[in-house]
Amino acid sequence: MTTTDIELPYSRSSNELRQRMTRTNRGPSVASRPFAGRIGGNQEFTLSPEDLSFPGIVSKVPDAAPTFTWQQSFSLQAFSDVELWKEATIEGVGTCLQIYLAGLYAIGLGSVTTATASGPVTPAAFGSIANFLLITLFIYAGGPVSGGHFNPLITMSTFFARLSILPRTILYIAFQCAGAVIAGFLVRAGLGAPPEDFHAVPGCYIDTSLVTPGQAYALETMSSLALVFIAFGVGLDPRQRKVFGPALSPILVGLALGLCSFATGIARPGYAGSSLNPARCLGLMAAAERFDYHYIHWVGDITAAVINGILYWAIPIYKD
Template sequence: MASKSENMRDEDIRKIEEGGFNSTNIPKTNYNIGFCSSAAVVTITQKVIAELIGTFFVIFAGCGSVAVNKIYGSVTFPGVCVTWGLIVMVMIYTVGHVSGAHFNPAVTITFAIFRRFPVWEVPLYIAAQLLGSILASGTLALVLDVSPKAYFGTVPVGSNAQSLALEIIISFLLMFVISGVATDNRAIGDLAGLAVGMTILLNVFVAGPISGASMNPARSIGPAIVKHVYKGLWVYIVGPISGTILGGFAYNLIRFTDRPLRQLTLSASFCNFKTTSATTTTTGPN
């Protein structure tokens, strides 16, 4: 004899086939969806995996170019700069639609502070980013003959204060650009990856010979843990986080509105005539 639960399940299947099924009428207790099968868990798992893989290849390619250049001298400094910019751009276009393509704890923290990223996801993202960096650094250490002179991490060349100042400035610029192209719907979103990648390229050109142009705590922590080089590591934690927070704050100061440019040009704020209609468009993280 069929149980009451089985009869209800058969009835629901019959309604689905007839097109009269309404999911809101199902008592939640009848279908106990497993924790690992829930949409929210699947989604955050996909995001974490995307961040881990994305960060792995950013560090593998970027730090790999540094190590190869120091060992073989075939990449050159401009080549290292281009590599960093290209790999970030490529990974943004690859997984940006999945996780937002942060690859950087400082960016994740800044997004959360300005309410463009869920706070509860921050530890998961940071853990994935750090793990990706450590795995990439470990891989490079295994496949390359990395001597102390070929260290691919970041160590201040001058004083800690000099490197700290540079890290704050270039991280400010990076987050300022990210905020503009990724969180403002008036921007041309399709060019976000190119803009961020080129910003990193330029920053490495300017600050690379002095501070290493980290802009990313994960980029510095991973190699430091694998190769046990902790000199000035705090600079690459405090500097990028401070710089990105300031950059995000600065862009929010000049963010006039969330409405598209075509609506702004018709609004009374810019012109002296009245508009016939106005629609507010909300902005979210990329």
């Protein structure tokens, strides 16, 4: 029997998720909840106030709507939403897998930093390419379920830009950090390596005898702000929806992260690149049993998230 593709709306929401149907078989609905802070979605997958299910869903998770108030964001009711805990679990598992792979090539590349005539340029270039591919693929994999953050920097930035509610932010960061620490010790167990082998991991290592806290803070803050600025512009701003859409955005976000990690990895002796993901450094530095300057990975990223939030407050996405 010849089948014909029929496009039907998932709901009367602004995104109108579409499914492939046949004349004889109406397939099951796709299980993907609306979420304003979905990386790569350009807020295409949010719920319209015209949707009949809008009041019930938004009362539990306000960030299913394109806009919501700070009062709604700080409501603790979302902690009782089982689906939100499931999404946070995906963030934890995805972060664990991502940092496990990133930890393996970071350890391998860190050991050859001085093995080539080009110094850190060659390992930084390979690391940037690997980061680009890794982040892009994981955003594609996790985006339909959790939004594809896998990074406290992204989660904090969506919170301050009022695209993620506080309960989601807390759960995501908690699960991301737990997954990162598990990944760090799995890498250490898999390699059978002592903690000392993790001391010079690129993106987390800072030589305290060469780099001051102020220099490290400036490097971390500005590179993180550059990453978040690009990620929001191509992956979250609905004004870019018709330009990039949900398909191309993850590639551009991954490319931005690769560029930021390469630029900071070769610029300063004693500085092996910006973290751009504090959970990554938390996991690998826990395995190293050494936390030199680790607080900067958090303070710098929080600063960048706040600045980005102020920008989107000053130049809001939607008209009043």
